[in-house]
Amino acid sequence: MIRNPRRRTEPLDHAELACLLPAPADPRLAADRRRLLEEHLMNEIHRSDPAPAPAPAPAPVRRPVRRAALIAAPVAAAVALAVVVSLGASPDTATVAAPRLVKAPVVQIEEGSAVKVTSTVRELAAAATANAAPRPGPGQYIYIKSRVSFMASSFNGDTGESATWVQPLHDREVWRSPDGAKGWLDEPGYQAKGGIALGSGDPLKQQTCTWLAAQPADPDALLKFAYSTAGGARDRDQQAFNEIGSIIREQLVPSGLAGALYEAAGKIPGVVVVEHAQDASDRDGIALARLDPQTGERSEWIFDRESHQYLGSRGVQIREVNGVKPGTVVERTAIVTRAVVDANKQHPGAGRAKA
Incomplete structure (x- = not known):
């Protein structure tokens, strides 16, 4: 089944979005990192609420999770969609409530060596x-x-x-x-x-x-x-x-x-x-x-x-x-x-x- 993102019913505040997101160094991303962002969008398609999304709040903004890819999209667009757009799922698709995030672990940094x-x-x-x-x-x-x-x-x-x-x-x-x-x-x-x-x-x-x-x-x-x-x-x-x-x-x-x-x-x-x-x-x-x-x-x-x-x-x-x-x-x-x-x-x- 093909699922299409639901269109916003109000204009996007681009200036506000630009303040919230760090400017990318380059519009292209390495293959594996692009794929990680892209699969996040697929996940959003399957688990989001079908109702249109409200205007984006100024905070907090979450960086998308990174994973292996399923679909292709430019990275700048992928980040913007992940932040401000709620993607609609078909009525017969079960939504998914993702588990609550946990604090990232922190480890002692071990210096790498080129000798070996x-x-x-x-x-x-x-x-x-x-x-x-x-x-x-x-x-x-x-x-x-x-x-x-x-x-x-x-x-x-x-x-x-x-x-x-x-x-x-x-x-x-x-x-x-x-x-x-x-x-x-x-x-x-x-x-x-x-x-x-x-x-x-x-x-x-x-x-x-x-x-x-x-x-x-x-x-x-x-x-x-x-x-x-x-x-x-x-x-x-x-x-x-x-x-x-x-x-x-x-x-x-x-x-x-x-x-x-x-x-x-x-x-x-x-x-x-x-x-x-x-x-x-x-x-x-x-x-x-x-x-x-x-x-x-x-x-x-x-x-x-x-x-x-x-x-x-x-x-x-x-x-x-x-x-x-x-x-x-x-x-x-x-x-x-x-x-x-x-x-x-x-x-x-x-x-x-x-x-």
Whole structure:
């Protein structure tokens, strides 16, 4: 079913909105961050009240949560819609009351080191190459279950006070056909009851199993591709790092290609090794990380210290930007299960799911 945003019945106060929102450095956003904002809008479609929205209040303003993508939209428009527009759902769609946000955890910042990047990447690549990932066959689906939590900051325009909140840790289940044409997302509390369908309209063609299987396991070629996705005035090195990170999060990457992706990431200037980082399941591992010079957030990919398998990710604020204090954990994820199943919405070890 196609759902369209309900139009406002009164003009938008653009001057007021401009005061509430920080001006973007560039209208384009890195692929993974764009996708996180875009899915927030999809969530709003499924859980918002169908009545027209009142005029925006001057405070507080919440920054949208960040997650993997479902739809495409310019980032400036995405932020504006998330702040001032209530998107209408169809009458037969169950609305979702999202759980109350909680205070973001704060951790002691551990300094990253560039000295061990080469040796760590070599170990990660060797482990990935040695452990063959399952390959989906015709009619099968890739299933990923994870635990996630993402940020939603608030800013009071009257007092200048800000606070950083996060979603409670919760489950997220994704099914995708190898070509990305079909799929399902179930995220209780953040999607309509039972989940929502994913399809070929999602901007993930470069993250499908079929696309990945056709790529060469060549670090230089993959690095060139990652940089080709960068644009605008944002840091190109960070955009390339984010692009590789978006590929490994919710996908079954062929073993040889996974190793080459890690090697490609290790060649990006500014990448460091963080000796201790915890994923959303509190598993302590070693991380490949990079500090975004614009947002002040360090993105960390966390790996098991012994097996070197990917565990999840974490975002830690390293320097204060827009009121987000250093040490704040602005996002956490943890992979619970990666598997191949025989049908959409089927769980590993279960019989075929009903259509």
